[in-house]
Amino acid sequence: MLPHLHQPFHTWPPYAQATAWILAITLTLIICVALLTLWERKVIGWMQLRRGPNRVRILGLFPGLGQPFADVIKLLMKEVIVPQRSNKWLFRLAPLIALVPAFAAWAVIPLSPTVVVSQADAGLLYLLSLTSMGVYGIIIAGWATNSKYAFLGAMRSAAQMVAYEIAMGFALVGVLMATGSMNLGTIVRSQAGGPLTWNWFWLFPLLMVYFISGVAETNRAPFDVAEGESEIVAGFHVEYSGIAFALFFLAEYANMILISALTAVFFFGGWQGPLQGYPGLGQTFLGAPSFGWLLLKVFCLVFLFLWFRATFPRYRYDQIMRLGWKALIPVTLVWIGVEMLLAHWHVGPWSH
Amino acid sequence: MSAGVLVQGLFYAFGTVLVLGALGVIGARNPVYSALSLVLCFVTAAAIWLLIEAEFLAVVLVLVYVGAVMVLFLFVVMMLDINLAELRQGFTRFAWLGCVTALAVIFEIAGVVWARGTLGVDAARGPVPTAPNYSNTLELGRVLYTRYAYPLELAAMLLLVAIVAAIALTMRHRVNLKQQDINAQVAVRAADRLRIVKMDPEPRP
Numbered sequence: 165m166l167p168h169l170h171q172p173f174h175t176w177p178p179y180a181q182a183t184a185w186i187l188a189i190t191l192t193l194i195i196c197v198a199l200l201t202l203w204e205r206k207v208i209g210w211m212q213l214r215r216g217p218n219r220v221r222i223l224g225l226f227p228g229l230g231q232p233f234a235d236v237i238k239l240l241m242k243e244v245i246v247p248q249r250s251n252k253w254l255f256r257l258a259p260l261i262a263l264v265p266a267f268a269a270w271a272v273i274p275l276s277p278t279v280v281v282s283q284a285d286a287g288l289l290y291l292l293s294l295t296s297m298g299v300y301g302i303i304i305a306g307w308a309t310n311s312k313y314a315f316l317g318a319m320r321s322a323a324q325m326v327a328y329e330i331a332m333g334f335a336l337v338g339v340l341m342a343t344g345s346m347n348l349g350t351i352v353r354s355q356a357g358g359p360l361t362w363n364w365f366w367l368f369p370l371l372m373v374y375f376i377s378g379v380a381e382t383n384r385a386p387f388d389v390a391e392g393e394s395e396i397v398a399g400f401h402v403e404y405s406g407i408a409f410a411l412f413f414l415a416e417y418a419n420m421i422l423i424s425a426l427t428a429v430f431f432f433g434g435w436q437g438p439l440q441g442y443p444g445l446g447q448t449f450l451g452a453p454s455f456g457w458l459l460l461k462v463f464c465l466v467f468l469f470l471w472f473r474a475t476f477p478r479y480r481y482d483q484i485m486r487l488g489w490k491a492l493i494p495v496t497l498v499w500i501g502v503e504m505l506l507a508h509w510h511v512g513p514w515s516h
Numbered sequence: 517m518s519a520g521v522l523v524q525g526l527f528y529a530f531g532t533v534l535v536l537g538a539l540g541v542i543g544a545r546n547p548v549y550s551a552l553s554l555v556l557c558f559v560t561a562a563a564i565w566l567l568i569e570a571e572f573l574a575v576v577l578v579l580v581y582v583g584a585v586m587v588l589f590l591f592v593v594m595m596l597d598i599n600l601a602e603l604r605q606g607f608t609r610f611a612w613l614g615c616v617t618a619l620a621v622i623f624e625i626a627g628v629v630w631a632r633g634t635l636g637v638d639a640a641r642g643p644v645p646t647a648p649n650y651s652n653t654l655e656l657g658r659v660l661y662t663r664y665a666y667p668l669e670l671a672a673m674l675l676l677v678a679i680v681a682a683i684a685l686t687m688r689h690r691v692n693l694k695q696q697d698i699n700a701q702v703a704v705r706a707a708d709r710l711r712i713v714k715m716d717p718e719p720r721p
Contacts (some may be wrong), residue, residue, distance in 0.1 A: 254552075285651040285653050286575045286652075291576040292579055293576075293583055296582070297578070297582060300587070303587065303591070304552070308546060320586055321592065325587075326584060326588065346653060482696070
């Protein structure tokens with residue numbers, strides 16, 4: 165039976181519980197995005213032997229910690245310029261459309277053994293459908309701007325996302341085969357044991373495909389041709405300023421956290437701890453599954469996004485397409501075949 | 517307020533949006549607006565399906581039509597330079613055909629609703645609510661992959677054939693087409709392209 169112990173609010177009626185959790189998750193995510201932008205600039209700074217932001221302080225302490233908040237205030241104060249010949253209504257709507265899927269997807273992600281907003285049985289399909297809707301914000305923005313640069317960015321991004329969604333979906337088919345469920349809670353529970361019973365071990369090629377596609381889906385470096393500063397200025401958000409730009413920014417970083425969380429859930433056991441069942445640890449943090457482990461895994465995976473950005477040069481557009489269609493999709497298809505054999509011989513996740 | 521009233525209220529709200537969206541599809545002057553209205557229609561239809569607990573169908577509708585088909589539609593419509601005046605030329609000539617088709621569809625829907633009403637099925641109430649641990653997705657999968665396994669596989673093969681046919685029909689081989697050999701590009705080494713020549717900065721005296 166699925167648990168429904170939303171602990172902190174468990175005496176409230178169900179709809180109030182759900183609303184409270186949705187608010188709590190959304191606000192936490194926004195704060196996380198703010199801190200992530202700072203962390204990104206710091207990390208890339210250190211990798212390039214710079215200091216990164218170190219001026220704006222909070223309460224005179226923690227140099228640099230106030231930077232994201234100062235940036236947000238600056239962006240809020242700036243004018244939102246709407247180009248004269250643009251499609252004004254869609255131009256204003258696009259950032260909101262980009263933002264919604266990034267947040268709505270968190271509804272089905274199991275945060276800890278007892279906390280998940282919705283235990284939908286089609287959770288995995290729900291996630292796929294939401295990530296595929298993320299492209300609309302970008303296409304609409306690119307078209308409504310009525311500028312060649314923005315439109316090129318939108319077209320690139322649309323083609324890229326449609327291509328990588330397929331690889332992503334196939335990688336998730338492999339996860340589905342290994343766990344036998346589309347419910348994310350069940351997927352996490354079925355990986356119980358230790359690091360070697362987590363899906364990454366038997367589905368390693370699929371993990372690679374999933375994470376690479378995830379980087380491409382979020383339009384992050386080295387797949388950021390939708391923005392491509394050196395070729396098409398800033399791509400789909402070239403004419404966006406002020407808070408409208410901030411919303412695109414928020415969506416991009418929320419998507420990064422989302423993809424990291426999904427990778428953690430599908431391949432690294434979500435909230436499962438790596439030392440579960442070891443004698444002497446009992447119900448301490450090390451021995452028990454908890455939200456802390458998920459947080460730790462998400463943090464490490466998000467770090468990879470930043471590391472990639474500081475390391476890899478941008479792909480050429482035709483090579484992006486080639487990688488998606490001719491490298492990643494065949495890998496997933498082959499590995500689904502391998503999984504069939506593993507299941508036949510009762511190896512790995514199929515041994516019991 | 518009971519759950520039933522809430523569901524009914526939601527149904528009418530989504531229904532209104534759906535009808536307005538459908539009107540937008542045929543009424544919008546700009547084809548991009550039409551395509552976006554169609555997206556709105558799909559999303560609200562999915563929401564209505566969720567109300568009758570058909571979550572699998574709802575999610576798949578969004579996944580396939582909103583996530584893939586309509587993106588490609590928009591992709592094409594945005595790039596086309598459509599002449600609206602030319603499109604509207606035959607409007608009055610074919611209006612009667614459209615009216616007849618619309619009337620036929622309305623008549624059919626009314627017939628189904630009337631038949632269900634007289635046969636004792638309350639159409640407005642929808643199907644009986646299912647048990648909380650019932651999984652629509654699981655049940656559909658069970659039926660599709662056991663009883664209807666062969667028809668499903670046949671349908672899949674049919675789609676595959678259609679894809680191959682569509683690609684084969686539209687693929688054109690142009691003469692003198694310059695193509696990149698990516699393997700050769702990747703395999704290239706600096707020594708193949710670059711020769712470093714040692715020479716003195718100025719002639720020796």
